[in-house]
Amino acid sequence: MIQNLLDRALAQARPAVELGEPASYIPELGKVDKRQLGVCLYTLEGGRYSAGDTRVRFSIQSISKVISLAAALERRGFDTVFQQVGMEPSGDAFNSLVRLETSESHPSNPMINSGAIAVDSYLAPVISFEEMLAFTRALCLDREISLDERVYRSEMSNISRNRAIAYLLENKGVIQSDVEQTLDFYVKMCSLSVTAESLAGLGLVLASGGVDPNTGARLLKAETARVVKTIMLTCGMYNDSGQFAVRVGIPSKSGVGGGILSVVDRRMGIGIFGPALNQKGNSVAGEKLLEYLSAQLDLHIFAEQK
Ligand code: GLN
Secondary structure (H helix, E strand, C coil), rough: CCHHHHHHHHHHHHHHHHHEECCCCCCCHHHHCCCEEEEEECCCCCCCCEEEEECCCEEEEHHHHHHHHHHHHHHCHHHHHHHHHCCCCCCCCCCCCCCHHHCCCCCCCCCCCCHHHHHHHHHHCCHHHHHHHHHHHHHHHCCEEEECCCHHHHHHHCCCCHHHHHHHHCCCCCCCCCCHHHHHHHHHHCEEEEEEHHHHHHHHHHHCCCCCCCCCCCCCCCHHHHHHHEEEEEHHCHHHHHHHHHHHHHHHEEEECCCCEEEEECCCCEECCCEEECCCCCHHHHHHHHHHHHHHHHHCCCCCCC
């Protein structure tokens, strides 16, 4: 039944790929075929369902912000992470620095670039990229995740805006470690290559409170999983988060590589790949897919009791 539903969800969302474009400000991402679309769903009971392009590797981009936040909460603790990074949706584009300069002295939340760069500045001095890679592979239940060197170089050669954000954060005292090391760490995390399956794996671990339900191994503290899911619900889709919460109601995180990670608490993890993006930088067909699945499977966090 779930398999049929996924097939139908894919078919009804597919026309929407024409409504968006892949990100082109990172040149390497602009080369991706925008018509690809895939969805993968893993349930806590062990069900695994896939439809479409679920094994194609693509760039994790901003979804890595979830992994960095989880690592920072585990390694540095809640108080350090949220001392100078907020928990409020920003209402501005993901790469905006306007609020930093005008109204707030710290990033609004860890899911936008400024917040993630700040979080990475707490991690970079204490954990190597290799350790982050191992952590990512474990959380995504995917041992094949690796750094896409081409995407990494492509983003590094177009880094001015994030570099401006990072130095502004240093100027405000939010970043106190090496700025260039932090930027390198941030871009490497964004350049990891995943599949819709890896995102479903990560969603599954978060849905089960930080435990891999296949083995029973605890990968994250329950508190870390709770904090991450809450921030995903309020801030995970950038300045689309409000309408997405009303329409879909599933804590999610998108990336400009076209991925969406979704967590239906205590039930399932969902991973999506659809590189045609809307103006806000979210997968257009991916959002449609999730809206359909949410309605059909009653996945909305506040679904009406039937
Ligand atoms: N690496 C990208 C950037 O910093 C991530 C943005 C995204 O996925 N929204 O611009």
